[in-house]
Amino acid sequence: MSKHGSLLRRIALAIIGYAMRLVPPDRSSWARGMRQEIDYIDSDRSAVGWAVGCLFAACRERVRAIDPLRTPLARSVLALMIGFEAFQALFAPMMVFSYRLGDIGVTRTLGGLTPGDDYRRFIPLMDTANELPLSLWSVSGILFIAAAWQLVRTHRAAFGLFALAYVLSLIGSGVGTLIPDYSDASRRAFTFAQPNFRRDVLIPAASALLPIVVGTVLWWSSRPRVPPSHEANSDEAG
Amino acid sequence: MPRRSNTSPQARALFAALLEQPQTWRHGYELSKHTGLKSGTLYPLLMRLSDSGLLECHWEEPEKPGRPPRHAYRMTGTGLAFARDTALITTTPRPMRTGEVPA
Numbered sequence: 001m002s003k004h005g006s007l008l009r010r011i012a013l014a015i016i017g018y019a020m021r022l023v024p025p026d027r028s029s030w031a032r033g034m035r036q037e038i039d040y041i042d043s044d045r046s047a048v049g050w051a052v053g054c055l056f057a058a059c060r061e062r063v064r065a066i067d068p069l070r071t072p073l074a075r076s077v078l079a080l081m082i083g084f085e086a087f088q089a090l091f092a093p094m095m096v097f098s099y100r101l102g103d104i105g106v107t108r109t110l111g112g113l114t115p116g117d118d119y120r121r122f123i124p125l126m127d128t129a130n131e132l133p134l135s136l137w138s139v140s141g142i143l144f145i146a147a148a149w150q151l152v153r154t155h156r157a158a159f160g161l162f163a164l165a166y167v168l169s170l171i172g173s174g175v176g177t178l179i180p181d182y183s184d185a186s187r188r189a190f191t192f193a194q195p196n197f198r199r200d201v202l203i204p205a206a207s208a209l210l211p212i213v214v215g216t217v218l219w220w221s222s223r224p225r226v227p228p229s230h231e232a233n234s235d236e237a238g
Numbered sequence: 239m240p241r242r243s244n245t246s247p248q249a250r251a252l253f254a255a256l257l258e259q260p261q262t263w264r265h266g267y268e269l270s271k272h273t274g275l276k277s278g279t280l281y282p283l284l285m286r287l288s289d290s291g292l293l294e295c296h297w298e299e300p301e302k303p304g305r306p307p308r309h310a311y312r313m314t315g316t317g318l319a320f321a322r323d324t325a326l327i328t329t330t331p332r333p334m335r336t337g338e339v340p341a
Contacts, residue, residue: 030285033295033309034277037267040308050267053277060282 008044015051019058024065031058069221075151081214082148082162088207089169090141093134095119099126115192115199125189128181136172140165151218159218166211245324248279252287253321256313263298263310284311292317 016035023031034054041047069075091110098106099119107126111119143165151158177183192199245253251273256264270280287293291314298310313321 027285029295030281030309033266034281036306036308037265037277039306040265040267050270050277053279054281056276056278057281060278061285 006044008048012038012044012047012051015048015055019051019055022055022058023061026065027058027061030061034058064223067221068217069151069154075154078214078217079148079151081210082144082151082158085162085165085169085211085214086141086144086148089137089144089165089172092129093138093141095122096126096129096134099123115190115196115203122189124185125182128179128185130176130179130182133172133176133179133182136168136175140169140172143168147218156222159215159222162211162215162218166215248273248275249283249287250324251275252280252283253313253324256293256311257318257321257325260313260318263296263312265298265308265310269311287317292320 016038020028020031020035031054034050034057038047038050041050069078091113095107095110098104098110104119107119111117111122114122143161147158147161147165150161176186252269252275255269255272266277266280266284269275269284270277273280275283284293284295288295288311293311294314294317295309295311297307299307
């Protein structure tokens, strides 16, 4: 083994020292294990290669240990985003049912939130809307709310509920496009004389991206956390 | 339909190395040289196996004075059964399709 003073050996020790600081506390025993191996590697060049690999391993463990939903604030923000998804899923059923039940005040209010600000251009759409997609969107909206509730209560079931809700909402949209009258009315309702970047590009892109971002964060946080290491004996090295 | 292992080639290489001497405690650098796995691949794999209860580890006192203690690893009983099962699945030949010529 080369002397500890050689430049490459010192570089290897510096890298592995950084790797040791990087690993999460519950992996410190592993980090020490990686560090000690350096002293059993004869070649300085191999020691540097070993240390670089250990740095990658440490980064990997550090990233795996990140839980973006650890704080109540982060969970609340994500729950709000899921709430927005629920509102989006329930929007069409609420509008159609209020229109069909003759509660025009609710229909008018909801119509005011749409591009064009007028519920009347949705009348052909609401007349042709089928119960199947409306039911799917309703169930989807309820599941989104359940997912948000589970998230606030820190239950890991939030991801499963969210994924199910998202899939149901996509199926509802898919079913809607298969109904010719509804599909035509929908196309007419969302065709505008003047192009508008915010309405035509920005909002649809954000609407498509939001569930993907929320789903990814939920999935990441729902992964099982690292359990304590299985040490055969407790005599830890110093 | 034959069962196919979803274990990565790196994990299979590690299992093979650990199965060669199942009762012997092995060290990280030795396993790395034996399997050809870099430390950046080997250690996350060892950690996952340990988390799943397939691998046990302990600190080994140095044979020569002046050297630091080493972290050593070997498969648990469950790990050995799993590794043998994985090796068995991996080596199970794929059934020939009708008209297929053997290589």
